[in-house]
Amino acid sequence: MNTRPAQGIEGRVLRMSGNQMPGLRSTHSAPEPVATTVWIFSGKIPGQDPYWPVSAAHHHPHWHASVVSDTCGRFLIGLPSGEYTVFAQYDASLYLNAFAGPRFYESVLVVEEQWTPVELINTEEATF
Amino acid sequence: MKTSQYIILRDTSRIDLSEPFAGRAITTFRPLESPAPTVQVESLSSRDMADLRRDPTTLGIAPSMPFTLIEPTANEAAEPSAEPGVTWGVTVTGADKSPYTGKGVTVAVLDTGIDANHKAFQGVKIIQQDFTGEGDGDGNGHGTHCAGTIFGQVIDGFRFSIAPGVERALIGKVLGSQGGGSTEQILRGILWALDQGAHIISMSLGMDFPGLVAALIQQGYPAEVATSLALQDYRANVRLFDKLAELVFARGSILQGSLIVAASGNESDRPEYELFVAPPATADGIVSVGALETTGEPHSTLKIARFSNTGPNVVAPGVKIYSTWKGGGYRNLNGTSMATPHVAGIAALWAEKLLKQSGGVNPVQFSARLIGQARTDRLAAGFDPIDVGAGLVQAPLD
Numbered sequence: 001m002n003t004r005p006a007q008g009i010e011g012r013v014l015r016m017s018g019n020q021m022p023g024l025r026s027t028h029s030a031p032e033p034v035a036t037t038v039w040i041f042s043g044k045i046p047g048q049d050p051y052w053p054v055s056a057a058h059h060h061p062h063w064h065a066s067v068v069s070d071t072c073g074r075f076l077i078g079l080p081s082g083e084y085t086v087f088a089q090y091d092a093s094l095y096l097n098a099f100a101g102p103r104f105y106e107s108v109l110v111v112e113e114q115w116t117p118v119e120l121i122n123t124e125e126a127t128f
Numbered sequence: 129m130k131t132s133q134y135i136i137l138r139d140t141s142r143i144d145l146s147e148p149f150a151g152r153a154i155t156t157f158r159p160l161e162s163p164a165p166t167v168q169v170e171s172l173s174s175r176d177m178a179d180l181r182r183d184p185t186t187l188g189i190a191p192s193m194p195f196t197l198i199e200p201t202a203n204e205a206a207e208p209s210a211e212p213g214v215t216w217g218v219t220v221t222g223a224d225k226s227p228y229t230g231k232g233v234t235v236a237v238l239d240t241g242i243d244a245n246h247k248a249f250q251g252v253k254i255i256q257q258d259f260t261g262e263g264d265g266d267g268n269g270h271g272t273h274c275a276g277t278i279f280g281q282v283i284d285g286f287r288f289s290i291a292p293g294v295e296r297a298l299i300g301k302v303l304g305s306q307g308g309g310s311t312e313q314i315l316r317g318i319l320w321a322l323d324q325g326a327h328i329i330s331m332s333l334g335m336d337f338p339g340l341v342a343a344l345i346q347q348g349y350p351a352e353v354a355t356s357l358a359l360q361d362y363r364a365n366v367r368l369f370d371k372l373a374e375l376v377f378a379r380g381s382i383l384q385g386s387l388i389v390a391a392s393g394n395e396s397d398r399p400e401y402e403l404f405v406a407p408p409a410t411a412d413g414i415v416s417v418g419a420l421e422t423t424g425e426p427h428s429t430l431k432i433a434r435f436s437n438t439g440p441n442v443v444a445p446g447v448k449i450y451s452t453w454k455g456g457g458y459r460n461l462n463g464t465s466m467a468t469p470h471v472a473g474i475a476a477l478w479a480e481k482l483l484k485q486s487g488g489v490n491p492v493q494f495s496a497r498l499i500g501q502a503r504t505d506r507l508a509a510g511f512d513p514i515d516v517g518a519g520l521v522q523a524p525l526d
Contacts, residue, residue: 098457099460100458102285102286
């Protein structure tokens with residue numbers, strides 16, 4: 001019997017594209033959901049670059065799990081309490097444009113009995 | 129009679145020449161520092177407009193127009209720096225070699241607000257003023273990113289700001305969390321910043337001309353008419369900013385000198401097409417800023433960014449720019465919005481030098497130093513001079 005775990009990360013993978021120039025009366029296309037592989041690493045991961053080659057990432061000792069986002073970009077994964085770093089895969093690279101400081105990616109915390117929300121937004125193909 | 133909403137810029141310090149003195153004794157004198165120019169929003173008919181234009185205290189009238197953030201174009205890969213303690217924007221402008229850090233200089237950032245609790249802003253006296261009705265703070269992140277490039281503190285030995293010595297920052301929230309604002313909010317923000325003693329006003333924002341056309345079409349106007357009406361409003365707004373910049377300059381010759389820097393816009397797409405600097409940066413007296421990208425270490429070859437509008441006064445790093453983000457983190461962003469705070473930061477270093485030398489900031493010397501010291505020798509061969517203006521801004525080195 002499948003039961004939903006009690007805690008973990010609940011997120012969306014989105015990609016912005018096209019003209020996103022905001023304005024009082026202008027209209028923008030909404031970010032599109034991305035069905036892709038989401039990589040979860042335990043703890044903080046060092047890095048200064050939003051891109052991380054999969055060839056390097058998949059040997060990393062802190063690689064904890066991977067999950068696939070659905071056609072709505074949604075994903076959900078049950079995890080023990082702790083600190084995690086979450087990337088979305090685009091072709092041969094992992095992507096995360098969020099940093100905790102000059103040398104580490106931004107991490108998220110999973111706490112007991114709670115679902116931590118995460119939005120992984122890629123704006124690489126957007127024009128603003 | 130049909131009326132519409134207009135922004136009126138007034139300078140009430142002007143002598144009303146329409147009223148002869150007729151032997152009346154002048155019993156009161158206005159102090160030099162007051163009154164400041166004012167912004168009014170009124171519903172006007174065409175007759176009211178004609179009357180107002182004859183009023184000598186009226187500097188300009190324009191319909192209120194939507195303004196937007198000059199949003200970053202894309203978040204691309206940040207290149208690992210050969211010098212891990214400093215960003216490439218700090219290096220190529222010479223800010224890391226300058227004896228100046230912006231100490232004693234007041235910088236204003238008119239944007240989406242700021243995350244004042246961010247670790248990188250601790251120790252800076254931040255004065256916030258909300259012109260949007262949303263309240264203080266930054267629900268967007270753009271303003272926090274721009275502010276970080278100007279005066280973010282060195283974190284864990286890593287310097288990403290041009291002027292980390294700035295101790296007093298004015299944060300005018302003129303754009304909401306969705307990135308929208310109006311002429312009125314921007315003008316009020318500029319006047320507030322001047323009143324608060326800003327030496328530099330940094331604006332990473334632009335006019336939303338296509339948005340206005342779309343709105344008019346939605347109101348039922350045919351496309352051709354909507355475009356003409358929008359153009360009319362657009363031109364009036366440009367004139368309004370011209371007048372305001374004139375006023376800022378004139379005020380600087382008597383009171384404290386101030387400099388306004390603004391983003392040139394991201395509407396170009398090289399090599400397909402290039403658009404000219406967008407308002408308000410296009411106004412006379414505002415320093416317009418284009419964006420450069422680096423083609424690799426050691427940043428010896430710089431070129432104009434694909435998206436950067438042509439015809440700016442100066443250029444600065446605007447691609448793969450690491451800075452602060454709302455919520456305490458950091459992002460790498462691209463855009464002339466990111467180049468503008470680099471120039472504002474360099475202007476802060478020049479202002480500190482001028483303050484130390486002469487005790488004040490003369491607006492002529494100020495802009496002459498900032499623009500005159502810019503250089504083009506680091507740009508890739510074959511660059512188009514109109515794309516880069518005077519070139520890459522440089523920090524004072526002695």
